[in-house]
Each structure stands twice: as C-alpha cells, then as structure tokens.
Amino acid sequence: MSKRVAVLTSGGDAPGMNACLRAIIIGCQRQGFKLIGYKHGFNGLINQEFIPLSLESTHNLIQYGGTILQSARCEAFKTPEGAKTAAVNLANVGIDTLIVIGGDGSFRGANHLSQYWDGQIIGIPGTIDNDIAGTDATIGYYTAIDTAMSSIDKVRDTADAFERLFLVEVMGRNAGFLALNAALSSAADYVIVPEFFDNDKNEISRIVKQINGQRALKGEVSFIIVVAENVWPNGLTGLASALNKHGIKDVRPVTLGHVQRGGSPVAQDRLLASSLGNHAVNLVGQAQTNIMVGELNHRVVSVPLSDTWRKQKPLNDTRVAAMKTQMNERY
Ligand code: ADP
Numbered sequence: 001m002s003k004r005v006a007v008l009t010s011g012g013d014a015p016g017m018n019a020c021l022r023a024i025i026i027g028c029q030r031q032g033f034k035l036i037g038y039k040h041g042f043n044g045l046i047n048q049e050f051i052p053l054s055l056e057s058t059h060n061l062i063q064y065g066g067t068i069l070q071s072a073r074c075e076a077f078k079t080p081e082g083a084k085t086a087a088v089n090l091a092n093v094g095i096d097t098l099i100v101i102g103g104d105g106s107f108r109g110a111n112h113l114s115q116y117w118d119g120q121i122i123g124i125p126g127t128i129d130n131d132i133a134g135t136d137a138t139i140g141y142y143t144a145i146d147t148a149m150s151s152i153d154k155v156r157d158t159a160d161a162f163e164r165l166f167l168v169e170v171m172g173r174n175a176g177f178l179a180l181n182a183a184l185s186s187a188a189d190y191v192i193v194p195e196f197f198d199n200d201k202n203e204i205s206r207i208v209k210q211i212n213g214q215r216a217l218k219g220e221v222s223f224i225i226v227v228a229e230n231v232w233p234n235g236l237t238g239l240a241s242a243l244n245k246h247g248i249k250d251v252r253p254v255t256l257g258h259v260q261r262g263g264s265p266v267a268q269d270r271l272l273a274s275s276l277g278n279h280a281v282n283l284v285g286q287a288q289t290n291i292m293v294g295e296l297n298h299r300v301v302s303v304p305l306s307d308t309w310r311k312q313k314p315l316n317d318t319r320v321a322a323m324k325t326q327m328n329e330r331y
Pocket of ligand 1: 102108
C-alpha cells in the first residue's frame with residue numbers, strides 16, 4: 001500500500017541537508033510514496049505548515065547549502081501539549097512515517113513525539129558538530145571542516161606577514177571534532193577541545209611553553225590557536241587576557257561563526273546525504289522505528305535514537321595522535 005511520508009529539517013542547519021532532501025524526494029517518487037515537507041523544523045508540525053515535495057523541487061538541489069524547508073528551534077515542542085498537537089496534526093494528514101534530519105536535540109524531540117504518535121520515526125544525522133553517536137560522520141561536518149580549514153589558511157597568511165598570534169574560534173558546542181580536524185588540516189600550532197581541556201591554568205601554561213619554545217627557536221613567528229567554542233572561560237577574550245598576563249601581547253581573536261554552517265556541500269557530505277536519505281526511504285513501512293540511520297565503516301546502519309545522545313562518541317585516536325605530534329614538532 002502506498003505510504004505517506006513527511007520530512008523536516010530541525011536545529012542548526014548544515015550543508016548537505018538539501019542533498020538529503022533530494023535523495024528522499026527521489027526515493028519516495030520511485031517507490032510511489034506521497035511526500036510532504038514540514039517547514040521550520042518542529043514548528044511546522046505544530047502549525048500545520050507543510051508543502052508537497054515533488055521531483056521538480058530537486059533541480060540543482062544537491063549543491064545548495066542551507067535547507068529549502070528552513071530549519072528552526074521550537075520551544076513549544078518540548079512540552080507535552082506541543083508534541084500532542086503535532087501528533088494530532090500528523091494523524092489528520094495521514095502520515096505513516098516521519099523523517100527528521102537534524103542533530104541530537106532534534107532526535108530528542110523526535111523521541112518525545114513518539115510518546116504521543118505511533119507512526120514510524122526515522123532520524124538522519126545533520127549537524128556540522130559531528131557529535132552524534134552511531135555514525136562516523138554527520139551531514140555537513142565535512143563541509144564545515146573545509147570552510148574552517150580554508151579560513152585558517154587565510155588567517156595564517158596575515159599572521160605570517162605580521163608575526164602575530166591569532167586565536168580562531170570554531171563551532172562545536174560540546175565536542176571537538178570540528179576544532180581538531182580544522183586544526184590538523186590547516187597545520188595550526190595548537191588546539192583547545194573540550195575532550196582534553198582540564199582547566200584554564202594548566203592549559204595556559206602548556207600554551208605559553210609552546211609559544212615561548214617556538215619563539216626561542218625561530219624568533220618572532222606567527223602562532224595559531226584553534227579553540228572550540230564554549231571551552232575557555234569567557235571565550236576568546238578570556239584567553240587573550242590570560243595570554244597577556246603571561247607577557248604574550250598582540251593577540252588577535254577571530255570568531256569564524258556562522259560561515260561554518262554555510263556554503264555548497266563538499267562531495268563527502270553530498271555522498272553521505274544521498275546514501276542516508278535513500279536508505280531512510282528504503283526503511284519506510286518496515287517494523288523499525290525510533291531509529292537513526294548512520295554510516296559506520298562505510299556501511300549503512302540503524303541505531304536506536306536514544307543511543308545517539310546517550311552514548312559518547314570519542315574523537316578519532318589517530319587524528320588526536322597526529323595533532324599532538326603537530327603541536328610538538330616545532331621545537
Ligand atoms: P540540534 O538538533 O541541532 O541539536 P537543538 O538542540 O536546538 O538542535 O534541538 C532542535 C529542536 O529539537 C528544539 O528546538 C526542540 O524543538 C527539539 N528538542 C530538543 N530537545 C528536546 C527535548 N528534550 N524534548 C523535546 N524536544 C526537544
């Protein structure tokens with residue numbers, strides 16, 4: 001029997017969400033499923049704001065950043081009333097399967113909905129943070145590394161020209177994936193990530209030792225520290241003033257901010273998005289529900305939604321080791 005499928009994008013937007021929507025639209029068309037897209041994340045479910053998604057919507061879609069369904073946060077959805085309204089609305093439209101593309105917050109939201117709605121729920125990981133267990137990577141993560149890396153390359157040009165110290169803040173909330181990989185791929189001199197941050201006093205003495213070691217060897221040189229957001233007390237201002245107190249002046253802070261979320265998705269994000277979107281449609285109508293589809297060791301997998309935020313995803317050991325070597329190689 002033909003199924004009715006709905007999809008939404010929620011939480012922080014990520015490059016490749018459109019590529020994933022494209023795969024879902026094409027998959028549903030091939031299988032003869034009806035597909036609608038809710039707008040503005042869970043707000044669309046509450047406000048009954050949806051649009052039909054057909055093959056015409058897919059033209060050039062794979063290469064656009066952002067999401068044609070728009071994304072949003074929705075406080076009302078966290079309440080029982082919000083989720084109940086959404087459940088009634090889904091039942092009224094006759095939806096069998098809801099696909100949620102988003103981060104761990106969106107998956108908590110999807111899980112919350114499952115208490116009030118007995119349709120099938122499938123999550124697809126879309127966030128630049130890569131902080132979701134059960135998948136090696138999330139849609140948008142690779143593009144964000146690329147954006148941060150090329151921004152740091154540019155910072156280095158001016159840092160070298162003036163022999164300055166730059167602090168570059170990258171996104172990542174509670175996880176250092178983006179900071180570590182951006183730092184490694186741009187040959188940054190130091191990285192600060194939540195996974196290895198014990199306290200600011202210990203960290204500052206390590207940084208100062210590193211800078212002074214390098215300067216003793218090479219004279220005044222540029223130095224780039226990549227910092228994951230929300231790690232240093234008082235952010236880049238706090239770190240700059242701590243360095244000042246240790247006699248390290250002329251420190252320039254750069255916050256990369258929302259540019260990291262934008263841009264055309266790189267090939268790896270398009271490929272991940274296309275595979276996961278297609279696989280999610282293949283699961284429509286099957287018994288599995290409240291699951292996320294992800295990719296582990298190049299194979300598509302399904303994991304319970306609750307695993308995605310309860311389980312801790314560690315940084316990749318070999319990347320950490322390479323960064324440690326990079327941080328120590330200069331003196
Ligand atoms: P992300 O999906 O990128 O992690 P958020 O953490 O902002 O983004 O979550 C997106 C939305 O998911 C929230 O605005 C809210 O509507 C919903 N959500 C998050 N956590 C919960 C929760 N515990 N219960 C219900 N809904 C939630």
